[in-house]
Amino acid sequence: MGRGSQQTVPGEPDSGKAxxxxxxxxxxxxxxxxxxxxxxxxxxxxxxxxxxRHPGGFRVIGHYAGEDATEAFTAFHPDSKFVQKFLxxxxxxxxxxxxxxxxxxxxxxxxxxxxxxxxxxxxxGLFQGQxxxxxxxxxxxxxxxxxxxxxxSMCGTGWIPxxxxxxxxATAQAQAGWLQHDFGxxxxxxxxxxxxxxxxxxxxHLKGASANWWNHRHFQHHAKPNIFTKDPDINTLDTxxxxxxxxxxxxxxxxxxxxxNHQHQYFFLLGPPLLxxxxxxxxxxxxxxxxxxxxxxxxxxxxxxxxxxxxxxxxGVFGSVxxxxxxxxxxxxxxxWVTQMNHIPMDIDHEKHKDWLTIQLQSTCNIEQSFFNDWFxxxxxxxxxxxxxxxxxxxxxxxxxxxxxxxCEKHGIPYQEKTLWRGLADIVxxxxxxxxxxxDAYLHK
Numbered sequence: 001m002g003r004g005s006q007q008t009v010p011g012e013p014d015s016g017k018a019x020x021x022x023x024x025x026x027x028x029x030x031x032x033x034x035x036x037x038x039x040x041x042x043x044x045x046x047x048x049x050x051x052x053r054h055p056g057g058f059r060v061i062g063h064y065a066g067e068d069a070t071e072a073f074t075a076f077h078p079d080s081k082f083v084q085k086f087l088x089x090x091x092x093x094x095x096x097x098x099x100x101x102x103x104x105x106x107x108x109x110x111x112x113x114x115x116x117x118x119x120x121x122x123x124x125g126l127f128q129g130q131x132x133x134x135x136x137x138x139x140x141x142x143x144x145x146x147x148x149x150x151x152x153s154m155c156g157t158g159w160i161p162x163x164x165x166x167x168x169x170a171t172a173q174a175q176a177g178w179l180q181h182d183f184g185x186x187x188x189x190x191x192x193x194x195x196x197x198x199x200x201x202x203x204x205h206l207k208g209a210s211a212n213w214w215n216h217r218h219f220q221h222h223a224k225p226n227i228f229t230k231d232p233d234i235n236t237l238d239t240x241x242x243x244x245x246x247x248x249x250x251x252x253x254x255x256x257x258x259x260x261n262h263q264h265q266y267f268f269l270l271g272p273p274l275l276x277x278x279x280x281x282x283x284x285x286x287x288x289x290x291x292x293x294x295x296x297x298x299x300x301x302x303x304x305x306x307x308x309x310x311x312x313x314x315x316g317v318f319g320s321v322x323x324x325x326x327x328x329x330x331x332x333x334x335x336x337w338v339t340q341m342n343h344i345p346m347d348i349d350h351e352k353h354k355d356w357l358t359i360q361l362q363s364t365c366n367i368e369q370s371f372f373n374d375w376f377x378x379x380x381x382x383x384x385x386x387x388x389x390x391x392x393x394x395x396x397x398x399x400x401x402x403x404x405x406x407x408c409e410k411h412g413i414p415y416q417e418k419t420l421w422r423g424l425a426d427i428v429x430x431x432x433x434x435x436x437x438x439x440d441a442y443l444h445k
Contacts, residue, residue, distance in 0.1 A: 019092065019094065020092055022044050027103075030046075030066055031066025036048045036051060038064045038066070039103070040068075040070050042094050042095045043094050044092045045087055057219065059220050060223045068106065071355065076222070082192075106353065109411070110411050113410070114357045114388075114407065126392060127187075127389070129187055133393070134179065134182055148169045152165045152311075162323065166323065167330065170327050170331045173328075174335060178377075178379070180206070180211075181380075183196075183202055184199050185390050187391050200299050203299075204298075208303035210287060210288045210293055210297070211296055212291070213284050222387060222390050224351070225343065225359065225363040225387060226243070227349070227352075227363075230351065238257040239258055240271075241260045242348045245348070246349075246434075247435065248437055256442065260438040263434070263435045271336055272333040273329055275335070276332035277325050277329050307320070338380060341426065341427055342380065342423070344426075346365060357388065360387040365416035365417065365418060366385075366401075366416065367381035367418055367420050368381070373420055379397055384401075
C-alpha cells in the first residue's frame with residue numbers, strides 16, 4: 001500500500017477515496033493478470049477490470065501492467081483529452097516526488113527528446129491527414145476489382161484471363177490491406193469514430209475480415225514489437241524460432257518441433273503460401289464467431305456475397321472457391337514478404353523495458369523510398385516512422401524521417417535503411433542464422 005493511501009480491493013478503482021502516493025516498486029508488484037496497475041504521466045491507475053473493456057483489447061493494455069505506459073498511451077490516442085474521462089475513475093494516486101518519471105531501463109534523456117520531437121511534429125501539422133489521398137487510393141482499389149471481373153467476363157475463363165484476373169484481384173486485396181491499416185490506426189480523419197466506421201467497411205466489405213480481430217492483434221505488435229510472448233506477429237506456434245535468444249533457449253531445452261536448422265528452406269512452403277489463405281482465414285472466422293463480433297461478421301459476409309455474386313456465374317461454386325484461395329495465396333506472398341522484411345531480421349527477444357524510441361528502432365528498419373516501394377508496401381517502407389508515430393498519416397512519413405534520423409544520431413541509436421532486395425533477402429538470412437543457433441545449442445549445450 002502506498003504512503004498516504006487507503007487500503008484498496010485489488011481490481012477496484014479508488015474513486016472517492018484519498019489518493020495514494022506510490023513507489024515504482026509498489027507499481028511493479030501489480031503486474032499479474034488479475035491485478036494490474038500502470039502509470040501515465042506519473043499518475044497511477046488500476047486497470048484490472050477495465051482492461052476487459054479497453055477498445056484496443058485487454059492484452060495490449062495488460063502488456064504494460066506494472067510499467068510506465070505514458071509513451072504508448074500518447075502514441076495510440078490522438079485525442080488524449082477524450083480518453084481522460086475513462087482514466088479518471090481508475091486513478092489510484094501518483095508517484096512519490098522522489099521517484100523518477102521513467103521506470104526500469106528507460107533513458108530519461110531519450111524520453112524527453114522524443115517528447116519534444118513529437119510536440120514539434122504536431123506543431124508542423126504532420127498528424128493531419130489528407131482524406132483525398134486515401135479516397136484516391138480507395139478509388140484505384142475499386143477500379144482494380146472492376147477490371148478483374150471485366151477481364152474474365154469479356155475474355156472468358158481460360159487460363160490466361162484467369163491468371164491475369166487473379167493477379168489483379170490479389171493486387172487489389174494487398175492494397176486494400178494497406179488502406180484498412182490506415183483507418184485502423186486512426187490516421188485519416190480527425191474524429192476516431194469516422195476512422196472506425198470506414199475501417200469496418202474497408203476491412204469487412206473489401207477484404208472479408210474483422211476490424212476487431214485486427215485491432216486486438218495489431219496494437220499488441222505496435223505496443224511491444226518483437227517481444228517474445230507479447231507480440232503476436234512473432235508467435236510462430238513453434239514452427240519457426242526467431243532472433244538470437246529464443247533459438248538458443250529452445251536448443252538448450254532440446255525442443256525440436258521442427259528441424260529448425262532448415263527453417264530458411266521450409267519458410268517458402270509454410271510462411272508466405274499459407275498465412276492468409278489458411279491461418280488468417282480460419283483465425284478471423286473463429287474469432288468473429290467465438291467473440292461475437294456480429295457487426296464485423298455482417299460486414300465480412302457482404303464481401304463474400306459480392307464475390308460469389310460476380311464470380312459464381314462465371315466459374316461455378318467450386319471454381320469461384322478455387323479462384324478465391326488462389327488470390328489469397330498470391331496476396332499472402334505479398335503480405336508476408338513486405339511485413340516481415342522490417343521485423344524478422346531485427347532484434348527479437350524477451351521484454352527489456354526500454355523507452356519507446358529505443359524499442360521501436362531495435363525492432364524495425366526502413367526500406368529506401370521510391371514511388372514503387374511506397375505503393376508496393378503501403379508506405380510501410382517507412383516502418384520506423386510508422387512505429388514511432390502510429391497515428392500519423394502515411395503520406396507524411398517522409399517529412400518526419402529526417403528529424404527522426406537526427407534524433408537517433410544524437411543518441412547513438414542505429415537507424416537502419418535497406419534496399420528492397422536486401423530487406424527481402426535478410427528474412428531468409430536471419431532465419432538461417434537463427435536455425436544455426438538452435439542447432440548448435442541443441443547439439444552442444
